[in-house]
Amino acid sequence: MMDQPKKQPTMMDVARLAGVSTMTVSRALKPNTSVGEKTRQKIQDAAEQLGYVLNSNAASFASHKTGFVAVTIPSINNANFAETLTGLSEGLNNTGLQILLGYTNYSKQEEERLIEQFLQRRPEAIVVTGGSHTDRCRKLLENSGVPVIEMWDQPKSPIDESIGFSNADAAALMVDHFVEQGYERIGFIGGDASRDTRGLDRRRGFVARLEALGLESHRLVSAGSPPVTIREGMDSLVKMLDTWPDTQAVMCVSDLSAFGAISYCIRNGIRVPDDIAIAGFGAYDISEVSNPTITTVDVSAQAIGLAVAQQVSNRLSVQQGNPVKIAAPTILARESTQKSVQ
Numbered sequence: 001m002m003d004q005p006k007k008q009p010t011m012m013d014v015a016r017l018a019g020v021s022t023m024t025v026s027r028a029l030k031p032n033t034s035v036g037e038k039t040r041q042k043i044q045d046a047a048e049q050l051g052y053v054l055n056s057n058a059a060s061f062a063s064h065k066t067g068f069v070a071v072t073i074p075s076i077n078n079a080n081f082a083e084t085l086t087g088l089s090e091g092l093n094n095t096g097l098q099i100l101l102g103y104t105n106y107s108k109q110e111e112e113r114l115i116e117q118f119l120q121r122r123p124e125a126i127v128v129t130g131g132s133h134t135d136r137c138r139k140l141l142e143n144s145g146v147p148v149i150e151m152w153d154q155p156k157s158p159i160d161e162s163i164g165f166s167n168a169d170a171a172a173l174m175v176d177h178f179v180e181q182g183y184e185r186i187g188f189i190g191g192d193a194s195r196d197t198r199g200l201d202r203r204r205g206f207v208a209r210l211e212a213l214g215l216e217s218h219r220l221v222s223a224g225s226p227p228v229t230i231r232e233g234m235d236s237l238v239k240m241l242d243t244w245p246d247t248q249a250v251m252c253v254s255d256l257s258a259f260g261a262i263s264y265c266i267r268n269g270i271r272v273p274d275d276i277a278i279a280g281f282g283a284y285d286i287s288e289v290s291n292p293t294i295t296t297v298d299v300s301a302q303a304i305g306l307a308v309a310q311q312v313s314n315r316l317s318v319q320q321g322n323p324v325k326i327a328a329p330t331i332l333a334r335e336s337t338q339k340s341v342q
Helices: 011-018 023-026 039-052 079-091 108-120 135-142 167-180 197-214 230-243 255-266 285-288 302-314
Strands: 068-073 098-103 125-129 148-151 159-163 186-190 249-252 277-279 296-298 330-332
Touching: 011 023, 011 039, 011 277, 023 039, 039 135, 068 079, 068 108, 079 098, 079 186, 079 302, 098 108, 108 125, 108 135, 125 230, 125 302, 159 302, 167 186, 167 197, 167 277, 167 296, 167 330, 186 230, 230 249, 230 255, 249 255, 255 277
Parallel strands: 068 098, 068 125, 125 148, 148 159, 186 249, 249 277
Antiparallel strands: 296 330
8 A cells, every 4th residue: 555645734733833823823824914024934934844835725625625636847848748748638537637737947946836836726636747856845745745746757766656767768778779770979969957857867878878888978069958949959969060070879858959950961961870870859740750750769758647647546546556657768760870771
């Protein structure tokens, strides 16, 4: 039987810690309060320590059954996250639950703000993208009192549950594919360290696998803030070839950036893959219709959403099912890396 989520801290808990009455806590946490600054600060410190969030809908939802699942994603124009949301929506279709969506734009601070707002409306479960959060956001999630699922990642210390994969291991698969095709001087485009933690994990996995194989691992070009665009893919390949003109193969952090890199090659008479092999990540539709078609990592984005929906349903039901697992990422080997394919 799965561990139950922690009991959510109450106003009484805050009052006890701050040494005041629950009525004073209620007044202090509301806008335009008449409670003195010193007392209000003491109450806010207690609430912060406990991870307590004022329930703005308590009068309306006495049963605490709001009927929605809070979900955060980093991008609304990323095909992978759109597919995940499709799977999540389809999976919840017959449960009576609705999705309340928050868009973080790859910002941990924005995720924290959204989680605090969501908690004021008492969701029945919370789904966040990735396993990296601010300390305060993590505390809020740990003390939410509802199931929390971190998707698209395998955090070392999950808050509650995670449904995802290792981005580092997925990138290592692509390195192995390149080596099997006979490439040794291999570069990577993307993986911004400050915001895109999944892209950074891909780059780390890429570097680690090259080093384990005794190959050069320094051919790295950042492509700007996420999500990386087609244009940034083009510009990054130019930087790669200007710096290391003997590069034989390049892995891009996404299929969009890979399409941009291939577009640059086509415009400048560079043959793909005969002159340089290029691969992406995510199995976007564009990778299948590109000319040449793009070798990519398929992470089954829609299946992640379906699995998350199933696990939310399991956790909220009386009879909980076993933890839901997803298929491991796989390489879709296509024309952009295989010289034997015409």
